[in-house]
Amino acid sequence: MIARALLFGLLLVVAAAAAVLSFSALRDLALVCGFAPELAWLLPVVVDAGAAAGSLVWLGGTVVDAARRFARSLALCLLGLSVAANALGHGLEAFRLAPAWWVVVIVSAIAPAVLGAVVHLAVLVGR
Secondary structure (H helix, E strand, O other): OOOHHHHHHHHHHHHHHHHHHHHHHHHHHHHHHOOOOOOOOHHHHHHHHHHHHHHHHHHHOOHHHHHHHHHHHHHHHHHHHHHHHHHHHHHHOOOOOOOEEEHHHHHHHHHHHHHHHHHHHHHHHOO
């Protein structure tokens, strides 16, 4: 019982630290890609909230198989995107590089793509 509580406590510490670090890296990537400073914080919110929505449906209660499969794909894709975008942002910063035009286009497409995916997930869950 104590070991389980300790495990969940450590999970909370790791999750909080990872969320803050990832948020910072994604926000910085948004800034480098030309997002307005007052809006750049929304990129990590979109990615993390989309991954959380997918994870909740994937690992949560009773839903149809199509919703669970899509939710799993969404969660894993957005977690992978977060890892890749964090690495890209740090790589650009480490070598003082400006992102290529196509990187800016891809980063700019993340928010509407995630919106579409989460709407699709909501429709699947609602069936």
